[in-house]
Amino acid sequence: MSVAPVPPSTTAQTDGALIRAEDLWRTYVMGAEEIHALRGVSFTIAPNEYVAVMGPSGSGKSTLMNLIGCLDTPSRGRYVLRGKVVSEMNDDELAAIRNREIGFVFQTFNLLPRATALHNVELPLVYAGIPKEERLAQARRALEMVDLADRMSHKPNELSGGQRQRVAVARALVMGPAILLADEPTGNLDTVTGEEIMGLFERLHAGGNTIILVTHEKDIADHAHRTIHIRDGKIESDEERRR
Template identity: 75%
Template sequence: MGKNGNRPMILTEDLWKTYEMGSEKIHALHGVSFEIRQNEYVAIMGPSGSGKSTLMNVIGCLDTPSQGKYYINDRLVSELSDDELAYIRNKEIGFVFQTFNLLSRATALHNVELPLIYNGTPSVERLERAKASLVKVDLGDRMGHKPNELSGGQRQRVAIARALVNNPSIILADEPTGNLDTATGVEIMNLFERLWEQGNTIVLVTHEHDIAAHANRIIHLRDGRIERDEIVRQVEAQKPQPQTTEAAT
């Protein structure tokens, strides 16, 4: 998988994303450069309109930058075809959304299986891995339930299990607690903490300080630029050290 500590897992160089609104050009990303190494726990913070959603979409390969380079595990994403992007989304990235985004007609187990279906995993292995993934998020007893039979926290855990099932390089969480009450939010954040401790790389997009505070490193975005990139919690020596790459403005 190319997860080695020395090479950055994610590397962006001068990312621009420009939208044209009539004659006006709007820069959602204004030259963003940073890198994320294996087993980092990064929060991308900023007010709405700061470009954090755009950045997340680019990192998640749902969107492509207008300019600049984005490497994920040394692969230059901006040059990939549609199918290759789908492959990266499938294998390298595990999405967790604010609104959970589960298929409402499918059971928890089937939702978790879905990414494996799209990469052609044989059915026996698929079932095993989906089950294991649900056990990891403590939903071993809810596999046959459909999303509307689960609580908000449980739904989000199904989504996390789905994100984990392909052993992605990074877990990309977009306001994962935005639709949950505080207690459940804490529960989910504890789960992320645990996943990070198990060696996963987590990128969290949020506008809440309390949530961002769970991460080890916070990238502050404002007006499409990185305002501040700070390490908020030092981790043990064997974990790779994040680097402060830029402090623009």
């Protein structure tokens, strides 16, 4: 099976790093109170790394995921993705980055219920302004990549959980993003189907993709080659796992 390789990253001052996070803070103001969800998080991620972000709920894990996914910007600190300083971008620039550089895979799949698998996968290409013919061709290729060539015209409610998550993975990969960002991708799947999805991730990683996995399950995190533990808004540990 062929896997879309990561395009070569744009030259930057990141000395080869795909992601460089420097002292990220995220503060929420609740009435008179300030809540620090992240308190100075720094790390770098190189191309084709397979990283798990772990931590209990309330640890700031989700906040970090939102920052990495460019859904949110830090209150303080610098976040550089492929040489672009995301922490200083406006809404539209963030949308463009999400479109081109981030491939989201959610716990609840988040497919559009009324759209077919093909149309769901086509969606990021629509927002990228790619012409229809090309869009359909690319979406088909992405679905073939996750072995769903025969389910293209099915709607989400006509697919099994594992198939839905594979559609979501195809949608995440269709733009050839810098990172695949998966938030509890097996959380809504049974163990067997979960392993199947993790196998797919394995293959994608072997094909050159960079994967960041957010989870609180040790078994799932063990698939990654590096694990970052978050607790109370700070990095508790960051360890490579030699294989």
